[in-house]
Amino acid sequence: MIEAVGLTKRYGAKTAVDQLSFQVKPGHVTGFLGPNGSGKSTTMRMILGLDRPTSGHVTINGSPFRELPNAQRHVGALLDAKAVHGGRRARTHLLSIAQLSGIPEKRVDEVLAVVGLQDAARQRTKGFSLGMGQRLGIATALLGDPQVLLFDEPVNGLDPEGILWVRNLMRRLAAEGRTVFVSSHLMSEMALTADHLIVIGRGRLLADMGTQEFIAHNSAGFARVRAADTDPDGRDALGTALTRAGGRVLQEPDGALRVTGLELPRISDLAHAAGVRLWELSPHRASLEEAYMRMTQSAVEYTSTDDPRAELWEQDPLALPAWEDEQAAPEVPRAAFFAPPPPGAGGSPFLMPSHPGELASTAKDSPEDTR
Numbered sequence: 001m002i003e004a005v006g007l008t009k010r011y012g013a014k015t016a017v018d019q020l021s022f023q024v025k026p027g028h029v030t031g032f033l034g035p036n037g038s039g040k041s042t043t044m045r046m047i048l049g050l051d052r053p054t055s056g057h058v059t060i061n062g063s064p065f066r067e068l069p070n071a072q073r074h075v076g077a078l079l080d081a082k083a084v085h086g087g088r089r090a091r092t093h094l095l096s097i098a099q100l101s102g103i104p105e106k107r108v109d110e111v112l113a114v115v116g117l118q119d120a121a122r123q124r125t126k127g128f129s130l131g132m133g134q135r136l137g138i139a140t141a142l143l144g145d146p147q148v149l150l151f152d153e154p155v156n157g158l159d160p161e162g163i164l165w166v167r168n169l170m171r172r173l174a175a176e177g178r179t180v181f182v183s184s185h186l187m188s189e190m191a192l193t194a195d196h197l198i199v200i201g202r203g204r205l206l207a208d209m210g211t212q213e214f215i216a217h218n219s220a221g222f223a224r225v226r227a228a229d230t231d232p233d234g235r236d237a238l239g240t241a242l243t244r245a246g247g248r249v250l251q252e253p254d255g256a257l258r259v260t261g262l263e264l265p266r267i268s269d270l271a272h273a274a275g276v277r278l279w280e281l282s283p284h285r286a287s288l289e290e291a292y293m294r295m296t297q298s299a300v301e302y303t304s305t306d307d308p309r310a311e312l313w314e315q316d317p318l319a320l321p322a323w324e325d326e327q328a329a330p331e332v333p334r335a336a337f338f339a340p341p342p343p344g345a346g347g348s349p350f351l352m353p354s355h356p357g358e359l360a361s362t363a364k365d366s367p368e369d370t371r
């Protein structure tokens with residue numbers, strides 16, 4: 001088990017990790033998530049004794065890393081796949097680490113096979129692709145057959161087969177009772193790999209809970225319902241009926257309605273009573289990505305802006321011909337693509353028109369907005 005208590009790291013005026021306390025338990029894959037610069041690598045470096053905490057402490061199976069006897073046999077880590085001597089062959093690289101840790105040579109060939117690098121064993125690592133480097137880093141982590149494993153962005157640069165392989169490897173290592181702590185920005189992959197999550201933002205703990213619980217806590221399930229395209233008034237009638245019945249209704253970009261507060265059978269009954277034929281009625285479970293985006297949106301340090309492409313083009317190369325411009329669909333606010341916002345976080349619920357044909361106004365002050 002990894003245990004951090006009040007872990008803090010300051011670099012001058014910058015607090016990279018701020019009073020972090022958490023446990024990473026054996027038998028689980030624990031995902032370590034956070035926006036760029038939130039302190040994940042710094043935390044991992046402190047766990048591995050590569051950085052000294054400004055205050056607080058972190059232990060592995062009860063001892064600080066530096067006090068573990070023959071740490072390589074207890075803890076394996078992939079932090080930076082590029083941190084290898086480029087002039088060395090892959091096998092030599094692994095062999096030198098094995099010899100330092102009293103690991104038999106046979107084990108080197110075993111891990112090369114596990115990561116699929118047998119054929120590249122005698123290649124110099126400077127010629128390795130990003131994915132091959134990652135595989136070598138994973139082989140290094142597995143060398144001592146450790147009980148505790150840390151992986152910083154292990155799927156970075158891997159092809160789809162490699163990503164699937166890493167997922168299965170992590171799950172197998174956890175099923176064997178090992179402690180597996182893995183950071184990644186690939187939310188779809190984390191949702192499939194991790195059963196527990198530790199989420200940080202600006203160095204602070206934001207969440208420490210099961211993956212499914214995290215998704216349920218930070219997103220709302222909803223129903224998607226779409227009136228038949230052949231019935232132009234159907235959507236208005238449906239929206240009115242659902243809103244009157246106490247549902248919260250948002251417009252989807254494709255003309256469907258996103259409904260919260262009403263069960264699917266009730267939506268079906270209301271549509272039937274309103275004489276609206278449906279082409280779609282489906283439950284939607286929010287993704288880890290949606291839940292993560294919502295939780296971390298205020299903790300993102302590095303945000304992008306649109307590229308104005310100043311003076312690079314005499315005229316806007318993206319300008320549409322006038323007729324196409326006129327037909328373009330009105331822009332839908334980005335927030336509308338995600339699940340309805342959490343209580344008190346604002347948003348644009350769909351307000352049914354008081355007059356037919358008057359669709360899609362927002363309801364900031366609507367009495368029906370009772371979130």
Ligand SMILES: Nc1ncnc2c1ncn2[C@@H]1O[C@H](COP(=O)(O)OP(=O)(O)OP(=O)(O)O)[C@@H](O)[C@H]1O
Pocket residue numbers: 011014015016034035036037038039040041042043
């Ligand atoms: N050696 C250092 N000296 C000064 N500042 C540092 C140092 N290492 C990290 N930082 C700062 O600490 C903060 C956390 O960095 P860290 O690399 O731990 O984040 P991260 O969550 O791993 O980011 P990413 O997802 O981009 O890899 C950043 O603001 C970074 O600039």
